[in-house]
Amino acid sequence: MGIKEVLYLARVPSILMLGVVYVFYVLIGGVVFWKLEGDLGKKDISRLLLSKKKLLTMYTCLNQDGMEAVAQVVQDASKVGLSLKGNYTSDGFWKFTSSAVFAATVVTTIGYGNISPSSTAGQIFCVFFALFGIPLNMVVLNRVGKYMLALERNISDFLEGKTGRRKCTRFFVHLVSYLSGAVLFFVVPMIVFQEHEGWTFSQAIYYCFITLSTIGFGDFVADSNPDKVYPEWYSVLMACWIFFGLAWLSLLINHSIDILERLSAHLKQRWTRGKPQEGSGGAKDGDPETQETQLEEEDEMKKTPIT
Incomplete structure (x- = not known):
């Protein structure tokens, strides 16, 4: 087996290790966001449900259908950039x-x-x-x-x-x-x-x-x-x-x-x-093929990465 084949096979464990680190990093981020935002999200939902109940109690003429109609108007207005806080109009x-x-x-x-x-x-x-x-x-x-x-x-x-x-x-x-x-x-x-x-x-x-x-x-x-x-x-x-x-x-x-x-x-x-290394008793630092591979990797590293 040549040195280039050995170097190619050596990339496989590094790729697997990088993949494991990537998945572990994403899962850790998910756990942190879950702990930081999960309880707060439940509190926000409870607060909004309480506000909805108070609103329906305060305005007796407003039923569930009317509430949904008002919510739809607010949602449509937010999509076009229209303010509902005043009587003036905006360009959106x-x-x-x-x-x-x-x-x-x-x-x-x-x-x-x-x-x-x-x-x-x-x-x-x-x-x-x-x-x-x-x-x-x-x-x-x-x-x-x-x-x-x-x-x-x-x-x-x-x-x-x-x-x-x-x-x-x-x-x-x-x-x-x-x-x-x-x-x-x-x-x-x-x-x-x-x-x-x-x-x-x-x-x-x-x-x-x-x-x-x-x-x-x-x-x-x-x-x-x-x-x-x-x-x-x-x-x-x-x-x-x-x-x-x-x-x-x-x-x-x-x-x-x-x-x-x-x-x-x-x-x-x-x-x-x-x-x-197989067949050569181990790769030496003075091996021309090894030096050539290392030079190619160094040249690749020196290139400016594309944004």
């Missing part, structure tokens, strides 16, 4: 600025779910718009991420030439880059959202991460409260924040993936190096 969700932000959430796969096309033509257009827009968005974000990475490397190389310390300089540049990105894409938006949306700081930071990671639950959505009047620049600023924040967070995630892959390759290399 489908203004130009809101529609542009919705188009951005489609191509970035955020998909809050608070707004969606209801007409047949709009739904069909959304399919084709996303079909071509999602790859285009990935290419653009990948290019922007590469420019960010190139800017970091240029600054790092410049400082290396001045100080002569490579590791310390690169660590300092990456640290400053991460902290600057955290302030620009998390701290500053958190303050803006707290001011214009009325959220707490924890809700704002939660919304920032859920949006930039493209999870997009839709429980908190900026620029969507029909009871508030937002300035014209608010939607434009939010769209720019989403685009550049996605590129920065994708770059940060790619750095984390690169670190994990390097760690996995290092552990796999140590594991395969400690096992005897």
